[in-house]
Amino acid sequence: MKNSMQKIPKTVQNPSISVGNDFRNFTSDNFCEPYGYEWNIIPSTKFEFMHNHNFVELGLLESESSGVFNVDDDVIPVKGPAVSIIYGGQFHSAQSNPDTPCRWRFLYIDENLAMPNVDKNHLKSLRYSSYYNYAFKSVISKSENELLYSLIKDLVYQCTNKGKSHKKIIEGELLSILTIHSSTMTRVSESADKNGEIETFTKIQPAINMINANFGSDVKIPDLAKLCFVSESSLRRLFIAFCGLSPDGYLHKVRMNVACARLLSGNLSVIDVANECGYPTLSSFNRQFKKTFGVSPSVWRKERNSE
Numbered sequence: 001m002k003n004s005m006q007k008i009p010k011t012v013q014n015p016s017i018s019v020g021n022d023f024r025n026f027t028s029d030n031f032c033e034p035y036g037y038e039w040n041i042i043p044s045t046k047f048e049f050m051h052n053h054n055f056v057e058l059g060l061l062e063s064e065s066s067g068v069f070n071v072d073d074d075v076i077p078v079k080g081p082a083v084s085i086i087y088g089g090q091f092h093s094a095q096s097n098p099d100t101p102c103r104w105r106f107l108y109i110d111e112n113l114a115m116p117n118v119d120k121n122h123l124k125s126l127r128y129s130s131y132y133n134y135a136f137k138s139v140i141s142k143s144e145n146e147l148l149y150s151l152i153k154d155l156v157y158q159c160t161n162k163g164k165s166h167k168k169i170i171e172g173e174l175l176s177i178l179t180i181h182s183s184t185m186t187r188v189s190e191s192a193d194k195n196g197e198i199e200t201f202t203k204i205q206p207a208i209n210m211i212n213a214n215f216g217s218d219v220k221i222p223d224l225a226k227l228c229f230v231s232e233s234s235l236r237r238l239f240i241a242f243c244g245l246s247p248d249g250y251l252h253k254v255r256m257n258v259a260c261a262r263l264l265s266g267n268l269s270v271i272d273v274a275n276e277c278g279y280p281t282l283s284s285f286n287r288q289f290k291k292t293f294g295v296s297p298s299v300w301r302k303e304r305n306s307e
Contacts, residue, residue, distance in 0.1 A: 023054040024108065031113035032170075036162050041104050043067065043094040047213040050091045050205070053108065058177070059084035059094075059139075060105040060156050066264040067096040068257065070212055071138045072201070073243035075253065077260035078102070079304075081142040083152040085181055087131050090138070091201065093212075099267045107156050111178065115171045127182035132197065134185035145184075151177050200242045204228055207235065207247060215254045216278045221247050255279070256292045263301045270297045 026032065033039075050070065061080035069076040069084060071092045078084075078094075080102065086092050096102045111123065127134050142149040155173045158166045201208075207224040224247055225235045239247050255277040262273045274285030274297075289297045 021054075022051045026055065026110040026113050028113050028116065032107060032109035032159050034107070035159055038160050039105060039107075041094075041106055042101050043096045043104065045096050045098045045101070047093065047095055047209075050093050050209065050212075052089055052091045053086070054088050055108050055110045056088065056178075057084070057086040057092075058107040058109065058152050058155065059086075060107075060153055061102055062105075062153070063103060065096065065100040065102045066261055067094065067100070067102045068261045069094050069139050073208070073245075073250070074138075075212070075257040076137075076139045077257050077264060078139050079141065079261075079264040081149065082139055083142075083149050084139045085152075085177070086138060087128055089198075090131075092138070097261055097265045100265045105156050107159055109159070109174065111174060114174050117171060118175055123178075126178055127185040128178050131185070133187060135188045136181065136185040145180070148177065148180050151180070197242065200238055203230070204235065204238045204242060207239075208250070211247075211251050211254055215251065215258060216276050219251055219278070251278075252288060252292070256289060259285070259289065259297065260293075260300070263297060264304060266301070266305065270301075273297065 024033070047070065061078065061082045061084075063080050066077070066079040069078050069092065071086065071090055084094075084104075094102070094104060112120070115123070123129060127136075137144075140148055151173050155170060155177065158170050158173070163169075206227040210224060210227060211219055221232055221235070225232045228235055228238075230238065236246050239245060239250055243250060245253060259273050259277045262268055262276060263270075268276070270285075271282050274282050277285070279285035279288065286296055289295075289300070293300055295303070
């Protein structure tokens with residue numbers, strides 16, 4: 001029998017992670033991509049890049065596959081069927097579980113060009129226009145909000161097939177999607193300093209990338225500080241300012257949420273999930289998991305599978 005716990009901790013390597021802007025110029029005739037054709041993407045099983053857009057990105061995952069979605073400082077376990085909503089300026093990336101690759105259909109759409117008949121002041125009044133002042137889910141399962149799932153699914157269909165009156169349908173459905181999603185947002189700040197958040201994120205981005213790419217390895221805080229050209233105390237201060245967690249706390253958060261994604265696939269033992277997520281013993285994994293979620297990994301998996 002394989003003893004999966006007898007693995008030597010890996011040494012963190014400096015990965016080649018691209019981070020940048022994916023800005024696009026749309027027109028009134030071509031206000032989204034893909035438009036008139038189908039576009040399927042299977043994200044890598046490894047963390048490869050973080051990027052942001054100057055448009056709205058909608059994602060559709062129809063299968064019951066699983067993985068994770070990285071959005072700013074969060075790592076979100078995903079199990080389909082589900083949809084994603086990413087607004088302009090949010091840094092993000094998607095990953096598949098090794099044993100259950102996700103086949104996403106992403107839609108890049110300029111909301112202003114796609115809704116030429118909707119009053120611009122009305123759009124600005126929706127919470128998504130100042131999303132950084134609110135807490136909200138970027139990934140929503142079908143069971144959580146079937147209406148939102150259905151609208152995004154049909155919007156992707158309309159943009160792919162360009163059927164009769166598709167522009168009017170797209171305009172109405174996109175407005176409904178943004179309105180419904182706005183209604184789920186909870187205000188967390190009256191005057192969030194978005195520029196300050198971006199500046200802080202930029203400073204600690206190498207550390208965040210390193211953690212996301214090497215969460216299963218022996219990640220050391222002094223190495224993260226060196227990557228960001230700051231002292232350990234400054235790194236801690238910057239992390240707390242950005243996400244309310246120390247670097248160690250963020251590392252555990254990434255490990256726990258990736259562990260949830262692995263557990264959702266149902267194909268790995270709890271011991272193997274622990275090892276993949278950087279915990280050298282099952283007891284240390286169980287202890288951290290119960291501290292985070294209030295139940296053991298086995299109970300958490302059983303509860304999710306019964307939903």
